[in-house]
Amino acid sequence: MSKVILTGDRPTGRLHLGHYVGSLKRRVELQNSGEFDKIFIMIADAQALTDNFDNPDKIRDNIIEVALDYLSVGLDPEKANLFIQSYVTELTELTFYYMNLVTVSRLERNPTVKSEIQMRNFETSIPVGFFTYPISQASDITAFKATVVPVGEDQLPMIEQTREIVRKFNATYGNGEEILVEPKALIPENSICSRLPGTDGKAKMSKSLGNCIYLSDDAETVRQKVMSMYTDPDHIKVTDPGKVEGNAVFTYLDAFATDESFAEFLPEYKNLDELKDHYRRGGLGDVKVKKLLLNVINKELEPIRARRAEYEKDIPGVYEILKKGSEAAQKEAAATLAAVKAAMKINYFEDSALIQGQQERFNNK
Numbered sequence: 405m406s407k408v409i410l411t412g413d414r415p416t417g418r419l420h421l422g423h424y425v426g427s428l429k430r431r432v433e434l435q436n437s438g439e440f441d442k443i444f445i446m447i448a449d450a451q452a453l454t455d456n457f458d459n460p461d462k463i464r465d466n467i468i469e470v471a472l473d474y475l476s477v478g479l480d481p482e483k484a485n486l487f488i489q490s491y492v493t494e495l496t497e498l499t500f501y502y503m504n505l506v507t508v509s510r511l512e513r514n515p516t517v518k519s520e521i522q523m524r525n526f527e528t529s530i531p532v533g534f535f536t537y538p539i540s541q542a543s544d545i546t547a548f549k550a551t552v553v554p555v556g557e558d559q560l561p562m563i564e565q566t567r568e569i570v571r572k573f574n575a576t577y578g579n580g581e582e583i584l585v586e587p588k589a590l591i592p593e594n595s596i597c598s599r600l601p602g603t604d605g606k607a608k609m610s611k612s613l614g615n616c617i618y619l620s621d622d623a624e625t626v627r628q629k630v631m632s633m634y635t636d637p638d639h640i641k642v643t644d645p646g647k648v649e650g651n652a653v654f655t656y657l658d659a660f661a662t663d664e665s666f667a668e669f670l671p672e673y674k675n676l677d678e679l680k681d682h683y684r685r686g687g688l689g690d691v692k693v694k695k696l697l698l699n700v701i702n703k704e705l706e707p708i709r710a711r712r713a714e715y716e717k718d719i720p721g722v723y724e725i726l727k728k729g730s731e732a733a734q735k736e737a738a739a740t741l742a743a744v745k746a747a748m749k750i751n752y753f754e755d756s757a758l759i760q761g762q763q764e765r766f767n768n769k
Contacts (some may be wrong), residue, residue: 405585409434410550412446412489415466416456421701422600422609422617425659426592427554428619434554443484444548444733445474449725450490451540454533455524471722473619476712481725491543491730496739496753498543498744505572506539506565512537516561542566546584547737553592556599562591577747584744605634605652608690620712623702630698635690642689643725648680653693660700669699705765 411431413419418427435443447470449707452463465536474486489495511517517538521530533540545566553563570584577583584731601607609616614735617629633653639646654676663675670692673679682688692709715722747750752758 405551406441406549407439407552408442408548408550409443409552410446410545410548410587411444411554411574412544413449414448414452415470416452417466417611418469418618418620420609420611420618421656422616423657424477424619425503425600426556428473428477428479430554430590430592431484435478435480435483438615440552440735442548444550445479445484445486445738446489446544446733447471447487448489448544450496451537454531454537454540455526455535457531467726468719469620469723470714471726472621472712472715475617475715475722475725476708478711481729485729485732486726487730487733488726492547492735492737494741495540495543495547498547498737498741499540501744501748502539502542502573503536505569505576510568511535511538514565516558516588519558524538526678538562539569542569543630545587546570547740548733548742549585549736550587551585552590553587557591558599560591569728573744573747577744579731579747581747583747584740594717601630601652601655603633603652605650617701619708621705622709623705626702626705627698630694630701631691633694633697635693639683639690643686646683646688647687650682653690653697654680654683656697657693657700659735660704661696665696665700665703668703670696 409431409569411427413423413427431443431445434440447461447467449467453460459634460759471486475481495727517535520526520534524534526534542565545563547570553564553566553740567586570586573584574582592747598607599607602609602613603617604615605611606613606615617626621629632652633656634651635653636647638644657676657679660675666673666675670679673682679693683693689746742751742754746754
């Protein structure tokens with residue numbers, strides 16, 4: 405069986421460091437590993453419209469932002485298909501057929517759906533499209549016969565929902581064959597990277613909360629954001645002992661700093677453990693720690709900014725990349741849809757045996 409990856413992002417804004425450590429950096433590693441036969445990376449505009457239906461310009465404008473972020477971090481259109489979800493209309497048809505395999509009560513029990521509904525205050529007025537997005541996600545994954553889906557732990561219930569749909573479809577329509585492929589989740593190896601907190605110390609970096617460091621931020625903007633980051637509110641004086649746990653600056657250092665970072669930017673410490681110990685004892689100021697983080701982040705972002713600047717010079721070329729990727733994705737999804745319709749016996753015009761058999765039935769009346 406081919407090894408296939410499907411992953412993507414909703415185009416509701418520019419991508420930030422949370423996306424980078426949580427998924428983008430890993431995607432580039434997987435892309436360059438040579439272990440996978442096909443990689444599909446989706447800009448999920450149709451899914452984004454389920455809770456932004458009244459603001460289509462937001463989605464339209466951010467397609468290019470997400471594409472630039474993808475290319476700037478090192479995703480290579482020669483190795484991965486970068487495509488736009490709505491262009492692949494087969495996904496919508498698959499979603500419609502899969503809806504018959506899932507009950508309303510099962511969707512209501514999905515923990516990810518529950519938390520997303522609460523976060524968006526949809527408790528009393530849930531758009532149907534948003535409520536059924538686990539089914540849509542299942543169609544995205546199965547359309548490309550994805551064997552691996554990189555996700556955070558909070559998305560594991562979504563992958564399990566897809567696996568249930570696959571099993572039920574194959575049991576109902578497969579006639580002993582596996583028409584659809586069950587995917588496996590690939591979660592971040594570093595638990596710190598599964599959910600980077602916001603610069604304000606809030607549990608999640610979020611565009612709506614304004615607590616993000618974006619991949620496209622220039623060095624001065626990053627400096628301003630890092631120097632204003634949440635630390636330990638009780639660490640008022642340099643001499644005060646400080647808390648590392650819950651301190652956003654140290655959480656970011658956990659995600660980004662290496663021993664080489666200290667050798668380059670703060671050689672008086674061998675590694676992050678030594679820095680943490682000093683901070684806990686007291687005698688280490690927040691400014692010094694933040695300056696280290698600033699240097700570490702800007703070093704990580706410098707090549708990303710440089711690549712983005714080059715792609716920004718040829719925006720029509722970026723759209724052409726998306727167009728080619730979408731066309732390749734459409735062909736793949738069309739093949740899966742054809743197999744699904746054949747299994748469901750709704751491929752009337754393609755089934756010559758059906759037509760001939762019906763002719764013989766009427767001839768024998």
